[in-house]
Amino acid sequence: MDDDSWALIEPLLPPWPTRSPGPRLVADRLCPQGILYVLCNDLAWQLLPPELGFGSGQTCRRRLERWQQAGVFDQLHRILLAELNAACRLDWSRACVDGSHIRA
Numbered sequence: 001m002d003d004d005s006w007a008l009i010e011p012l013l014p015p016w017p018t019r020s021p022g023p024r025l026v027a028d029r030l031c032p033q034g035i036l037y038v039l040c041n042d043l044a045w046q047l048l049p050p051e052l053g054f055g056s057g058q059t060c061r062r063r064l065e066r067w068q069q070a071g072v073f074d075q076l077h078r079i080l081l082a083e084l085n086a087a088c089r090l091d092w093s094r095a096c097v098d099g100s101h102i103r104a
Contacts, residue, residue: 026055034060
């Protein structure tokens, strides 16, 4: 993960609990890469190759769940949309609203 991408994500991550049930052996910066690897390659979490250095699939899955509950991905989505919009990189004429998810 490049420094610019990490600079967007890192401030959104919740602080690590002071009384966590074990050591945090894998750096937070590695886990998004492991998560994306599993999701993009349609793998089961336990099949994440350890030689990639992203930690175990279970570690990545637990971080994904923790970050999802903390709203990290919703915040990141909003930030990226705002940056793309500011750079005039979004074509809003092609946007649509799905009434099953958004109240009319």
